[in-house]
Amino acid sequence: MAEEERGHVEAHHHDHHHEVAPENRDVEETGHYELMATAIRELLVEKGVVTPEQIREQLEFMDSRGPALGAEIVAKAWTDPAFRERLLDDGTAAVGELGIPMAGTELVVVENTPDTHNMIVCTLCSCYPRTILGLPPDWYKSKSYRSRAVIEPRAVLEEFGTTVADDVTVRVHDSNADMRYLVLPMQPEGTESWDAERLAGIVTRDCMVGVALPDASG
Template identity: 60%
Template sequence: MTAHDHPHAAVGEGDELPGYFEILEIALRELLIEKGLVSADALRRQIEILDSRSPALGSRVVARAWVDAAFKARLLADGSAACEELGVTMYDGTKLIVLENTPEVHNLVVCTLCSCYPRPVLGLPPDWYKSRAYRSRAVRWPRSVLAEFGTNLPDDVEVRVHDSTAAMRYLVLPMRPEGTDDLDEDALAGLVTRDAMIGVTRVATPG
């Protein structure tokens, strides 16, 4: 029974009957709203913010770092502050650490405990990022996982896995590919993919 005193079905994701966890979520949400701890509009607004984020934001950050050495230095020193310079706010209270790929070090991000992900700069994670297979294998057999994504790294490159277990979120700054000296910042941003910013692949030379 909702506050306005007539029963109705909650507005959900689809027409199918809700499962156990959906019912739990609906019950919790309705209680929080009825008790005045969260307003329905604040909740709606938060979902709107979440849905407004996409990998295009991360791509802009990477492209700026590729063309502006001072920005890159600030980005590596304090990822959250540098993103906010570009209008990308860390709306969820997390702090961003940016990991620079170099010819010597390749960074790979995973959350073995759940699915922590740099949502403010990349939006919602892909389904494979949340899978048990990725979460368990990325820390145990990172080179095999990378190879399955088509990324074969020579042994002289250090593979550095980042297990996102607590308060920080991680974004990989991929290496700028060869043959892109003529491209402007927007064109460079167009080359940067979500997967490269998670670290399962590199940014390929266009063409």
């Protein structure tokens, strides 16, 4: 398994020229970090600090997380009022029912309503509900988003194509300590008869971070 991991990273190294050119990056620089990641893993395994299996488990868990899990949570909340209530009351326990761990943090689910639009940011680093949504997108980790989401949230929302009316409260959540946040969007009109699976299909990652709204028109 260790060899597979190494093979994976090394194979990537050979592809590198194609991938990096459009980003206008120094090829050698990124190659530098590929070497670093491999070197660290090899050293820590040789020293017995971590085992290849422990690294593999982490990689597998990472690959098993993604916005589909969050969409399932949202769709269940839309179709199961008792679950929705539990989710808003104690997010950690409610997603635990679905077998989703919070890994030492607590989940707070914030609900969009006709009066309030919620939006999540972490200005200090990039805290994100990774066990639900997977790794955060680049924009969530960017200086632009981290700096501006708190001071001009409506302008940032516009950049995502989301306009919030002036009589609706924009509530920004700076995820700066031990809580992680998930936005429960409003279920779009006209989807009342949809089943949970179909509903999950319109819940995107960006909806659950609060920069977009579910679109049922497609």
